Amino acid sequence: MTRNIAQELKQNKPFGTKAEEAAVALLRTADVLRRVVAAVVEPKGITAQQYNVLRILRGAGERGLPTLEIADRMIETTPGITRLIDRLETKKLVARERCLTDRRQVFCKITSPGLTLLTALDTPILQATGTALGVLKKTELASLIDLLDRTREHSNEQFIERRRSQ
Amino acid sequence: MTRNIAQELKQNKPFGTKAEEAAVALLRTADVLRRVVAAVVEPKGITAQQYNVLRILRGAGERGLPTLEIADRMIETTPGITRLIDRLETKKLVARERCLTDRRQVFCKITSPGLTLLTALDTPILQATGTALGVLKKTELASLIDLLDRTREHSNEQFIERRRSQ
DNA sequence: CAGTACTGCTTGACTAATCAACTAATGAGC
C-alpha cells in the first residue's frame, strides 16, 4: 500500500491542484534521493556536490573544463563554484591551470587520486540509485525520465521567456 | 523535441543504468522547481524552507505543533529546525509557547501576519507550480505522482531496514 | 522514591552557501 503525499505530510487540507501535489512529491522524493547519495559519498570525505563536480570533470576528459562551464553542468546550480573547487583542490582531487590563450579562464582537471576515488564510488552509487529506484519497472523508469525531462525542458523555456521580458 | 539528460549534461559517457539516469533527472528537475518556488517566496522576505514551515503550521490548525513534529513533516529534512523557527519568530510570523502538560515540548503556531503572508503567496505559488508542471496532462501528472510516491515509499523502507541492521 | 534512560529541544563551534562588489582579461565600435 502506498501512502499518498497528503497523508504523508499529515496535512489536514488537500492540495490545491494536482500540479502542486506533483511538485511536492517531486521535491520530497529528490530530498530522499539526495540523502541516499550523500550517505554513499560522504564517508569518503566529499559532499554530493563535490562528487558531482568530479563526475563532470571525469566526463570532460583530458583538457578539463573552465570553472563556470562546470557550474553550468551541475545538477544543483551553485554560485559558490569557486570555493567548491577550492576545497577539491586542497584535497588534491582536482588541479587548476590558467588557460594560455584566454588568460581569464581557469581550466579545472580531475587528478589521478580524484579518478581513483570516483572509481571506488561507481559501484556503490550504481547500487544506491538502483535500489532507490528499483521498485520501478524498466518501462516505468523510462516514462518517469520522460515526464521529468519534459517538465524541466518546459520550465527552462518559461524561465528564459521571463528573463527576456524583464 | 525534448533533449535527453545525457545531452543536457553534455557528458561524453552515457549513463550506467536507467535507474541512474532517472536519479539524475529527478535531482535536476527538483532543483529547477526549488528555484521556481524560491523565486516566488524570497521577494516576500522568507526562504522556501521557511515557507514550508508556515504551510505546515497553517495546516496544523489552532493549537500549532511541537518543534520536532514540524521537522518531521518538512519537505527537506533539516536538523536546524530550532534556528529556522527562531528566524520566523523574530519576523513575528510564528509564536512559540511551552506546553503546560509536557514542559519539554514547545508548541509553534502561525501568527496572523504569518497567515496574511501565506494567503498572499497562495495564488503565485499555485501559478508557479501550475506553470512548471503545466506541460503534463492530468493523467501524466497522476502517473508522475504515483511513480514518485512509490519510489519514496520504497526508499524509506530500505532506509529503515538498513538502520535496523546496524 | 531514588536511579537511570529517554525525549525534546537548545546551544556552540564549525563548515558551507549566498549576494554583492571587484579585478583582470578580452572583444567591439569608432
Place this chain on the structure above:
DNA sequence: GCTCATTAGTTGATTAGTCAAGCAGTACTG
C-alpha cells in the same frame, strides 16, 4: 588604439546549515 562593454573568476561580508554536546523535563524500574 582608446573607450566601453562583456566575460571569467575571485573575494568579503553576511546568512544559513550541520554536527556534537548539553540540559531540562518525563517515564520507567526496582
